[in-house]
Amino acid sequence: MRRVYRRLAVATVLSVLIGSVWNSYAEKVKLVYQYNWYGSSTIEDAYLELIELFKTDNPDVDLELLRGSSGGTSPDRLITAIAGGTPPDVVQFERSIVVEWANKGLLLPIDNLMKISVKSSWLPGSYSEVSHAGQTYGLPWDTDLRGLYWNKSLVAESGIDDSRGPATLAELDDMALKLTKREADGRFTQLGFIPWLGNWYAVGWLYAFGGALYDPATKRPIVNTANHVRAFEWLQTYGERYPVGAVGAVPHGIDKGKTAMEAHYIGYGRIIEASIPDLEYDVGEVPYPEFGQNGTWMGGTAHVVPLGARNMEGAALLLNWLARREIQAVWCRLSASLPTRTDAIPLIVNDLPDYQKKMLRQAEVAFGRPPLWYPAIYNRTSEAMMSVVQLLSAPKTALDEAQRLLEIDFAAVFGE
Structure with a gap:
């Protein structure tokens, strides 16, 4: 009889362990992220380092990566994915075309996904490039002046x-x-x-x-x-x-x-x-x-959610992580670019050469690019x-x- 109880106990423990593993797997957030919009080899290592940081901060995310395409083919590739019903959940995207794509119905507004107001917390010029018909269609990422x-x-x-x-x-x-x-x-x-x-x-x-x-x-x-x-x-x-x-x-x-x-x-x-x-x-x-x-x-990029994205929970998780001021600062140090979130600028200003500090004084008045x-x-x-x-x-x-x-x-x- 003792053997029977022992077997039952072992079986119960195994059942609990297996169940917890399956529950853990089932609870993982799946997310498809297209990064490096221009497929630039010079920025690839910086993106991979950033992605590893995201994985460390978010171990429960099952992240699938798609690299952007060089030669200007990223737009056609994304349109094909949208038409086929298989777009990424979040895309690092050329910011100057956000309004055009939003007007065509190819992007989803992100206002309801964000825990912070993009309009009030980002540089005005960068926000103008992602704002269309009273809604926000992208999270400004980096910029120049x-x-x-x-x-x-x-x-x-x-x-x-x-x-x-x-x-x-x-x-x-x-x-x-x-x-x-x-x-x-x-x-x-x-x-x-x-x-x-x-x-x-x-x-x-x-x-x-x-x-x-x-x-x-x-x-x-x-x-x-x-x-x-x-x-x-x-x-x-x-x-x-x-x-x-x-x-x-x-x-x-x-x-x-x-x-x-x-x-x-x-x-x-x-x-x-x-x-x-x-x-x-x-x-x-x-x-x-x-x-x-x-x-x-200014020039620069943004992160967007394309039409047909299947995982809005994952998209919201990644967008809000990318929106953090300390993450904006990390990216700017990795890529030698400037942040678009206003309160991230003080985090990186002391890292900049003197000439860039002087130019950065213009950030608040810089024009955003129109569609x-x-x-x-x-x-x-x-x-x-x-x-x-x-x-x-x-x-x-x-x-x-x-x-x-x-x-x-x-x-x-x-x-x-």
Whole structure:
């Protein structure tokens, strides 16, 4: 009889153990996460390290990983998955296309999944890129900013104070002229400042002079207001003074040693340091007119939940983990990017080089990119700018044509 009881006891224990294992397995949250939207090999290790941290913090999650695709194929791949009913639960996503995809019904709003208000806790520019029709369709992830770089040695050699940049457009124009060197035959040997070079683009000047390029209420572009035209009139004065062809013959860029000032993105400092390690440079705001505003703008990514995602519990878990200020700080240290959650910035600011600390002061006023940013807005406005600085078109004519073409582009996505 004792043997029978013993067997029953063992069987009971085994039953409890097996049951607990199965219950533990059954309770695991399943989650499919597509990371590294652009399939970049340079950022892959950073993502894998972040993912391991998530697994450590969330041992009850059964995480399946999908890597983003290089060569610009991630959008088509995701659309195919949505159409087939097998999308990932959370996708690291190009932030500038969130509104377009939300308007097409390809993304789900995340407001009800979040424990924190994205609108009130994230940088305004980053939130504008994920907000559509009063709802939030993405969690802003990382970002960059833009400002004016200058070569301190070239500035000092011209007898100009190299400890600060130009404060006004008039001062910028004057410094550009003094810092430009030209031979008698018209060849440039040094460029002071050329507004169409760098990583500021036409959009930066349109922002600085005329403000917003998109009206979310009407879902229409705005690139040809009177103040936008004033931006292109100013640009044309540079085209007259510094012919595009002659400028193009100079190896341009501060990292080439022949340019004194350039408007560029926050990562440009690393490029300069890699090219000319001992070059002294500084950064500041790009000047803007009295009637305008700082034209700095941001880029970056977000995390979204695609239409048809099957595990909203898992999506909410991952999104709220990614939203934590300390996780934003971890990612920025791993990827050398900037956080979009406002109160995460103090966690990383002391880790940044001095030039990035200075540029970071602009974060709260940086413009977010409107929908159809690339290729539509970027290409249409850049083509218009180059036509103007090459003296092929009048500023208003060029911008009116850009507006006409963009109206067609936006109507195709948002309707008439």
